[in-house]
Amino acid sequence: MNAGNPFSLLVLPMKKKTVEFSSHTGNLALMRCCVRDFLNGYPFSEKERLLMVLGVDEACTNIIRYAYRLREDQPIALSMEGLRKCVRMRLRDYGPHEMKGRAHDIIKPGGLGLYLIRRAFDDVDYLHKRRGTELVLTKNLDGVTS
Numbered sequence: 001m002n003a004g005n006p007f008s009l010l011v012l013p014m015k016k017k018t019v020e021f022s023s024h025t026g027n028l029a030l031m032r033c034c035v036r037d038f039l040n041g042y043p044f045s046e047k048e049r050l051l052m053v054l055g056v057d058e059a060c061t062n063i064i065r066y067a068y069r070l071r072e073d074q075p076i077a078l079s080m081e082g083l084r085k086c087v088r089m090r091l092r093d094y095g096p097h098e099m100k101g102r103a104h105d106i107i108k109p110g111g112l113g114l115y116l117i118r119r120a121f122d123d124v125d126y127l128h129k130r131r132g133t134e135l136v137l138t139k140n141l142d143g144v145t146s
Helices: 025-039 046-067 113-120
Strands: 016-022 075-082 086-093 123-128 133-140
Touching: 016 025, 025 046, 025 075, 025 086, 046 075, 046 086, 046 113, 046 133, 113 133
Parallel strands: none
Antiparallel strands: 016 075, 075 086, 086 133, 123 133
8 A cells, every 4th residue: 555645545536437428508508418428436625526517618619610610510520538547538530620729818819719628638649530530638647657
């Protein structure tokens, strides 16, 4: 037993869940509930959980707004996976994708979503596919040893 590491003996749930939904904004509340439920049992603070839920919500909103140009009938897949040292979420869309951020200290509407996503997750990767994009969001489980 390692007294300096409270997570050394913690058995974390190795979970995997996939949710598929259409690009209608009315589906975002249910998606947020799914993400919140998935994160139960992981040693994240309430603030970290909230930021992760908001980050995934913002990413879905970006897909709806930019990749699908507000079309409500397009597919979005969210895959959530609990690994030994991290939680990983993958968002898949099939539309043309152009993500533009801006500096977070410029005061004007829009463009802060990518900043929020990057604050919520340790790694943010965009994988451009032949059709669409897969966004991979990874949050490390601090203090977890293998």
